Amino acid sequence: MRFLGVDFGMKRIGLAISDENGTLAFPKEIVLNDQNKFTRISEIIKQENVEEIVIGESVDFSGRLNMLMSHIELFITELEETYHLPVYRQKEFLTTVEARRSKNGKQEMSPSQAHSKLKDTKRGRVDASAAALILQRYLDKRNKLLEKNK
Secondary structure, three states, X not given: OEEEEEEEOOOEEEEEEEOXXXXXXXXXXXXXXXXXXXXXXXXXXXXXXEEEEEEEEEEOOOOOEOOHHHHHXXXXXXXXXXXXXXEEXXXXXXXXXXXXXXXXXXXXXXXXXXXXXXXXXXXXXXXXXXXXXXXXXXXXXXXXXXXXXX
């Protein structure tokens, strides 16, 4: 079973895809959050045979849902009505920051690394990595429950 992971943002939507066994998540791509977003998402769902969708549930520092969640809820409704696939929420907190860190691997950066990081951020490359982190957390939790119930 394949899953599509989603890191929703007001400008960009990061997408990730799982392997066929629903074990590992991989960054897929970024789509602009515009009127054409569902065209590309549809293509990915068909090409990758996606059966379920996991989207990051945005929370603040105290763990409460934040202002972005109202936009995410509308997006979830559109996903469910458009694709008729189950959509699951996975709490996410600072996944974009974590994706940036794991991409660089070091706390201290040279000027060229800092410039590269800034370019990546502007282009949104970390959004797909953040989607992969969200999806991986969901898959780990799901697979742990499946193992426990065997």
